[in-house]
Amino acid sequence: MDTHLHHDKHIHTEEHLKSSDLLRDVVIGMSDGLTVPFALAAGLSGAVDSTHIIVIAGIAEIAAGSIAMGLGGYLAAKSDAEHYAKEREREKREIAEIPHEEMREVAEVFQEYGLTEEQTWPIVEALRKQPQKWIDFMMRFELGLERPDPKRALTSAITIGGAYAAGGFVPLAPYMFTRNTSTALFVSIATTLLALLVFGFIKARFTGTQPVRSALQTALIGSAAAGAAFMIARAIS
Numbered sequence: 001m002d003t004h005l006h007h008d009k010h011i012h013t014e015e016h017l018k019s020s021d022l023l024r025d026v027v028i029g030m031s032d033g034l035t036v037p038f039a040l041a042a043g044l045s046g047a048v049d050s051t052h053i054i055v056i057a058g059i060a061e062i063a064a065g066s067i068a069m070g071l072g073g074y075l076a077a078k079s080d081a082e083h084y085a086k087e088r089e090r091e092k093r094e095i096a097e098i099p100h101e102e103m104r105e106v107a108e109v110f111q112e113y114g115l116t117e118e119q120t121w122p123i124v125e126a127l128r129k130q131p132q133k134w135i136d137f138m139m140r141f142e143l144g145l146e147r148p149d150p151k152r153a154l155t156s157a158i159t160i161g162g163a164y165a166a167g168g169f170v171p172l173a174p175y176m177f178t179r180n181t182s183t184a185l186f187v188s189i190a191t192t193l194l195a196l197l198v199f200g201f202i203k204a205r206f207t208g209t210q211p212v213r214s215a216l217q218t219a220l221i222g223s224a225a226a227g228a229a230f231m232i233a234r235a236i237s
Helices: 003-045 051-097 099-111 117-128 131-142 152-176 181-207 211-236
Strands: none
Touching (some): 003 051, 003 211, 051 131, 051 152, 099 117, 099 131, 117 131, 152 181, 181 211
16 A cells, blocks of 8 residues: 555544544533533422522533533543553564464454455454554444544543533523523523524534534423423422
């Protein structure tokens, strides 16, 4: 394969993976950011008459939620990196200790794509002479694992936490500009539903799913969460 073409493919693959990871983090953070503070504010609206209390509680929840979500993203990314390192060490050990078994596994991967045993053998032999490439191949095509970005954990934490905070202030903002909880609740419902619809639509454009259906599903989930919180708070109070 031409070295330049291989390099371009490697860059394209890395950029694609990074953009997919970033989109996933934004979706995780924004989805919860739009629904959890929305549900909290709506629930409190059914129990208290002070928008000041709702704003304080909402800001506290957004701060706590952003930290918790960011930390969760950080730990998940660290766990992925540790799992990759552990599996890579295992593959390295198996290649050294049971090379013929690993060669058979390489052949089976290619045979699953329709190649014959005769066609796979030269490829297996070529990989055997390049242990690091052999390990890379086994990690990707046998285990389905991609090498994680070393900066992934911190980036994930910041992205998820930031997206959560950004989403959280959408339903909370109306309570900051009025003392009437009923008015604030009505405006919060309208703005948050609109934000959920837009977010669901944009998310679908990036993920390749049906935009209208995604927008409606996202809005429905957010509405259900807020409605349940409101009814529970109203019943208790």
